[in-house]
Amino acid sequence: MPVPAQGSWLTDMAAARHDLDRTSTAARIAELLREKITDGRLAPGERVREEELGDALKVSRNTVREAFRLLAQERLLVHEFNRGVFVRRVTADGLADLYRVRRILECEGVRCAPDAPREALARVEAAVLDGERAAADGEWADVGTADIRFHQAIAALVGSPRVDEMTRLLLAEMRLVFHEMGSPREFHEPYLARNRRLHDLIARGDLTAAERELRSYLDDAEAQLTKAYREKE
Amino acid sequence: MPVPAQGSWLTDMAAARHDLDRTSTAARIAELLREKITDGRLAPGERVREEELGDALKVSRNTVREAFRLLAQERLLVHEFNRGVFVRRVTADGLADLYRVRRILECEGVRCAPDAPREALARVEAAVLDGERAAADGEWADVGTADIRFHQAIAALVGSPRVDEMTRLLLAEMRLVFHEMGSPREFHEPYLARNRRLHDLIARGDLTAAERELRSYLDDAEAQLTKAYREKE
DNA sequence: GCGTAGAGATTGTTCAACAATCCATCAAGA
DNA sequence: TCTTGATGGATTGTTGAACAATCTCTACGC
Numbered sequence: 001m002p003v004p005a006q007g008s009w010l011t012d013m014a015a016a017r018h019d020l021d022r023t024s025t026a027a028r029i030a031e032l033l034r035e036k037i038t039d040g041r042l043a044p045g046e047r048v049r050e051e052e053l054g055d056a057l058k059v060s061r062n063t064v065r066e067a068f069r070l071l072a073q074e075r076l077l078v079h080e081f082n083r084g085v086f087v088r089r090v091t092a093d094g095l096a097d098l099y100r101v102r103r104i105l106e107c108e109g110v111r112c113a114p115d116a117p118r119e120a121l122a123r124v125e126a127a128v129l130d131g132e133r134a135a136a137d138g139e140w141a142d143v144g145t146a147d148i149r150f151h152q153a154i155a156a157l158v159g160s161p162r163v164d165e166m167t168r169l170l171l172a173e174m175r176l177v178f179h180e181m182g183s184p185r186e187f188h189e190p191y192l193a194r195n196r197r198l199h200d201l202i203a204r205g206d207l208t209a210a211e212r213e214l215r216s217y218l219d220d221a222e223a224q225l226t227k228a229y230r231e232k233e
Numbered sequence: 234m235p236v237p238a239q240g241s242w243l244t245d246m247a248a249a250r251h252d253l254d255r256t257s258t259a260a261r262i263a264e265l266l267r268e269k270i271t272d273g274r275l276a277p278g279e280r281v282r283e284e285e286l287g288d289a290l291k292v293s294r295n296t297v298r299e300a301f302r303l304l305a306q307e308r309l310l311v312h313e314f315n316r317g318v319f320v321r322r323v324t325a326d327g328l329a330d331l332y333r334v335r336r337i338l339e340c341e342g343v344r345c346a347p348d349a350p351r352e353a354l355a356r357v358e359a360a361v362l363d364g365e366r367a368a369a370d371g372e373w374a375d376v377g378t379a380d381i382r383f384h385q386a387i388a389a390l391v392g393s394p395r396v397d398e399m400t401r402l403l404l405a406e407m408r409l410v411f412h413e414m415g416s417p418r419e420f421h422e423p424y425l426a427r428n429r430r431l432h433d434l435i436a437r438g439d440l441t442a443a444e445r446e447l448r449s450y451l452d453d454a455e456a457q458l459t460k461a462y463r464e465k466e
Numbered sequence: 467g468c469g470t471a472g473a474g475a476t477t478g479t480t481c482a483a484c485a486a487t488c489c490a491t492c493a494a495g496a
Numbered sequence: 497t498c499t500t501g502a503t504g505g506a507t508t509g510t511t512g513a514a515c516a517a518t519c520t521c522t523a524c525g526c
Contacts, residue, residue, distance in 0.1 A: 022314060022315075023314065024314060026302075062295050065299065066298065066299065066302055069259075069299055069302045069303060069306075070302060070306065073302075073303065073306035073307070074306070081255060081256065081257060082255075097393050097394055097395050098395070100391070100392075100393045100395070100396075101393060101395045101396060101399075104337065104338070104341050104391075104396070105337070108337050158333070158337075159333075160330050160333045160334060161330055162330050162331070162333070162334045163333075163334060163337070166334075166399060
């Protein structure tokens, strides 16, 4: 049989392989739950009963349990042995750790910006624009989504699938934090301008200033959230 | 009821909570498999049949499947829909990505060294000593284990549970790479002295030199492994 | 107020069955 | 000979029911 040339259409097919393989019922249930959780329709701390969910989706308990295991490993659900599964509640300590890792990954993204492909930087700007547009329309939930996509894009400048995945989980957990405090507008509005500035600094190639801006950005956001956390207790 | 003082013994109890709660059968099976994989007794690419394993352990297929899901999320197993689960094979691309993230996390560890507690640095030195001792005894498998513990300890200087966990998964995957090439001695021996030097630089507080040393360390290791990978193909 | 005991609910685990899919093999046809 | 298509066995995917183990709440007695 003929050997396909490097970079032939066959290579593309091989790369697109994962799009083709069907997904298990458990994986699809997990996806549904993920949406409900990131939407905030399943609130942090809320319990998810396996029989209840199984009946609602017309699937067996075993399948539901598989889905639970997936999301528990993703840190969206917490599985307490013999007690059940709950939507994760992020503690103040957890929040600090979240920001610690965000600082590491996102700052690395900024430092990698010069080596990043043009499309990667374009995605950063796209997220900025989406946020500004959503703010103009008063769609504050969408502003939050755009903000998360912005930071995802920053970390993606590293160009590492692993970093992308870690950031995805990280930011999904951040959504839990936002939902726990329920403050879409007051929280996201002031950061729109900073997203814009951060992007411009990166695009201009002033990485030192960009990293400084990002760090102060994250410090401020963390301080604000932590303060709100403490007040809630 | 009296409020416990910050850092009291109650805090310790709460932290040790997870040691007490019984673990599910699936979690224990996962632990068994994890050992077999990191020991190399389950080789990369090898298939693990669910019925076979269930019979061997006298547990039901469903329970085995749960264990598979856990390890698949840990990236030790690969789950191919309708085809089965296999011990992960790390590709050359995967190897490069592993080192990309290791550089990020471990270099951050070095930079955080001044703020790290004394015990954290002690663990770095302990790993160095363990490696040297194992080498003197000719126990090259133990040298590999000590090397991994060394790098785990470096990343742990960050002081973040999340970084610890990410590094744990990362290094478990590195073991797969080592097993795939089956070269314990030739590979680990030259790095013993470098581990020692790296620790000394950190202990001395010369972080600039330490980070440079670590980067060159990782570059060399990656190059060596990548070369061996290419030759195997 | 405190400890105990029991009832009900929920999770943990097993088992058997069937459906869906994969894989190797083999037969037919160009 | 090579390709194509069909067949059957093996393995995974999913279900539903059953029972055991554990938790949680309530009622009771002290």
